[in-house]
Structure formats: C-alpha cells, structure tokens
Amino acid sequence: MTLEAIKWKDGKLQILDQLLLPLECKFIDIDNTKEGWEVINKMQVRGAPAIAIVGCLSLAAELQTCFPKFASKSELHKFIKEKIIYLISARPTAVNMKISGEDLIMNSRKLLDSEISLLDYKEKVIGLCVQMLESDVTTNKTLSKFGCDFLLKELPDDNNVTVLTHCNTGSLATAGYGTALGMIRTLHSRNRLGHVYCTETRPYNQGARLTAYELVFEKMPATLICDDMVGALMKIRKVNAVIVGSDRIARNGDTANKIGTYQLAVLAKHHNVPFYVCAPTTSIDMSLKNGSDIPIEERPENELSHIGKQRIAAPGIKCWNPAFDVTPAELISGGIVTEKGVFAPDELFSKLSVGI
Numbered sequence: 522m523t524l525e526a527i528k529w530k531d532g533k534l535q536i537l538d539q540l541l542l543p544l545e546c547k548f549i550d551i552d553n554t555k556e557g558w559e560v561i562n563k564m565q566v567r568g569a570p571a572i573a574i575v576g577c578l579s580l581a582a583e584l585q586t587c588f589p590k591f592a593s594k595s596e597l598h599k600f601i602k603e604k605i606i607y608l609i610s611a612r613p614t615a616v617n618m619k620i621s622g623e624d625l626i627m628n629s630r631k632l633l634d635s636e637i638s639l640l641d642y643k644e645k646v647i648g649l650c651v652q653m654l655e656s657d658v659t660t661n662k663t664l665s666k667f668g669c670d671f672l673l674k675e676l677p678d679d680n681n682v683t684v685l686t687h688c689n690t691g692s693l694a695t696a697g698y699g700t701a702l703g704m705i706r707t708l709h710s711r712n713r714l715g716h717v718y719c720t721e722t723r724p725y726n727q728g729a730r731l732t733a734y735e736l737v738f739e740k741m742p743a744t745l746i747c748d749d750m751v752g753a754l755m756k757i758r759k760v761n762a763v764i765v766g767s768d769r770i771a772r773n774g775d776t777a778n779k780i781g782t783y784q785l786a787v788l789a790k791h792h793n794v795p796f797y798v799c800a801p802t803t804s805i806d807m808s809l810k811n812g813s814d815i816p817i818e819e820r821p822e823n824e825l826s827h828i829g830k831q832r833i834a835a836p837g838i839k840c841w842n843p844a845f846d847v848t849p850a851e852l853i854s855g856g857i858v859t860e861k862g863v864f865a866p867d868e869l870f871s872k873l874s875v876g877i
C-alpha cells in the first residue's frame with residue numbers, strides 16, 4: 522500500500538499539502554483551475570507527473586461546476602484551451618503538464634468536430650482527465666519493471682542492490698507508484714533491495730521530508746544523507762546505482778531534474794557508478810534538440826534562506842535558487858528508463874520516434 526497524494530472522488534479533487542509533510546497530513550479541496558494553478562505554483566503539490574494530473578483534474582473539477590455557462594461546443598473548446606495554457610504557466614521546467622495538456626486539447630478538438638452532444642462532450646473531457654490517474658500508475662509500474670529487469674541482469678543473482686536517489690519521485694510526485702522511487706519499490710518487492718540512500722535535497726527538502734516519509738511508511742531499508750555527503754558515500758561505501766527522476770528530457774537524452782542531480786552524475790562517473798534516469802514518455806520533449814533550451818525555474822530566495830518560517834541564512838545575503846539543473850546525456854551511463862523500455866540516451870530519439 523503506497524501513499525496517495527491526489528484524490529478524485531465523486532467529481533471532487535483533493536490534494537495532499539506537501540508543504541506540511543512530514544509533520545502534518547492535510548488534504549486541500551481544489552474546485553477550479555485557479556486553485557490548481559496556485560497549489561502547483563506554491564509546490565503544495567509537485568513532481569512532474571503529479572503536476573500534469575492535478576492540473577488537468579482541476580480543469581475537470583471546474584467543468585463539473587461551471588458547465589451550465591457554455592452555450593455551445595466551440596465555447597467549451599475555447600475554455601479548455603485557455604485553461605490548459607494557463608495551467609502550463611504554473612511551473613516552467615516539467616514538460617508533463619504541457620504534453621498532457623496539449624494532448625487533451627487535441628482530443629477536445631476531435632470531440633468538438635464529432636456529432637457528440639455538449640453534455641457528453643464535457644463528460645468525455647472529464648473522463649480523459651480522470652483516466653490520467655489510472656494510467657499514470659500503470660505507466661510507473663511498467664517502467665519500474667523494465668528498469669529493474671535491466672539493472673538486475675547486470676548483477677549476480679545473490680546480490681542485493683544499494684541505490685542512491687535524489688529529490689522525491691514516488692507516490693508524492695505521481696498518481697501513486699513513482700518513477701525512480703517506483704523502480705526502487707519494485708526492487709524491494711522482489712527482495713533485491715539492499716539499501717536506499719536518499720539525499721536531503723536542499724532547499725525544499727523533498728528527500729528529507731517526502732522520500733524519507735515514503736521509505737519509512739513502507740519499511741524499506743533506508744538512510745538519509747545530506748546532499749554534500751554523496752562523494753564520501755561513493756568513496757567509502759558501495760553504491761550499485763544512482764536512480765533519479767526527470768522533469769524534462771530533450772531528444773538527445775540531456776535531462777533536467779531537481780537541482781543537485783548534475784553533481785550526482787559527475788560524482789557517479791568519477792566513482793564508476795551506473796546513473797539511471799526514470800521517467801514516463803510524457804517527460805520527453807522531442808521538440809528540443811538538447812538540454813540547452815530547457816527552461817530552468819528560479820524559485821523565491823526565501824525558500825533557500827528559510828526553512829518554513831525560520832530564517833537560517835544571514836539577513837541581507839543574496840540567494841540564487843534554481844530549482845533544476847541539466848545533466849548531459851553522456852553522464853546518464855545506466856540508461857533512460859521509460860514505460861516503453863530502457864534506452865541509451867543516444868538511441869532515445871530513434872527508438873521512440875518509430876514507436877520502438
């Protein structure tokens with residue numbers, strides 16, 4: 522049983538307020554796209570797949586209540602397009618909201634052009650948003666299986682795996698299973714997980730607050746370390762693999778992920794530790810030749826100078842707070858793990874463009 526960060530019941534959307542974890546577990550009602558935009562922008566809900574799911578479900582929630590105002594199908598289609606564009610603006614780096622949102626617009630266009638009634642049109646759009654919840658769990662379990670099969674075939678049968686992960690890529694970043702942490706869950710379910718090291722992941726502390734919460738909840742063998750301990754860990758203890766998530770992958774395999782991922786990859790190369798990126802194909806931006814054009818979100822200075830309301834940095838000091846960095850494809854030595862298979866970065870474009 523994994524944690525649930527997104528609830529859709531009887532047409533009502535609720536999200537777990539991740540700014541309060543791990544000390545408080547509180548759900549917030551989301552009734553429309555304005556509230557959806559706000560909880561995504563404030564990072565009360567975060568994680569590339571979860572952002573896309575909550576964004577689209579906030580539109581579904583709004584359609585439930587505001588539907589009577591539409592006089593025609595073209596008015597409904599115009600509304601859907603406007604709201605998707607608005608939701609994409611909540612956070613710039615993760616591409617999942619953009620890809621899932623554009624897919625919803627395309628399906629809405631098809632429904633607009635069909636003979637379907639206005640009411641059935643609305644119901645089908647809501648159904649497409651709800652379906653994202655279910656299909657995300659299936660996608661994550663599939664990519665996790667592929668990733669474990671690939672990782673374990675390189676190791677002797679009696680070896681358990683010690684892994685390092687960064688940020689949070691589990692039930693709190695997705696619809697419920699996880700990408701990198703999903704792969705780690707699957708290792709655990711196969712009794713092949715020796716130990717997980719999770720980094721604190723300053724300054725939002727996704728690792729200390731969220732990943733550690735999930736690992737303890739499921740009683741996985743785990744240890745929390747500071748971000749600056751990774752080099753010593755790889756030098757002193759055996760790490761079989763680094764497994765991280767992604768917010769946007771360019772078609773050459775360059776990957777944007779939580780700030781600190783790039784330096785993990787450099788350390789992994791120095792210590793000859795295989796480096797895996799796990800992500801659904803909705804995180805792959807085939808329009809980008811490489812990672813240089815991936816927009817990198819900069820977050821407010823007070824998210825670095827404070828922990829919650831408590832100031833920890835000297836008053837008056839300037840802070841630079843990029844939320845992501847880009848790991849070049851050549852450092853992703855283990856492979857890119859997706860629901861369509863595990864690929865070397867340089868084969869991603871060719872293999873996914875031809876549908877494998």
Ligand SMILES: CSC[C@H]1O[C@H](OP(=O)(O)O)[C@H](O)[C@@H]1O
Binds near residue numbers: 569690700780844
């Ligand atoms: C499967 S989550 C992907 C990705 O999202 C996280 O960023 P944030 O917590 O700022 O939304 C982190 O980069 C994860 O790897």
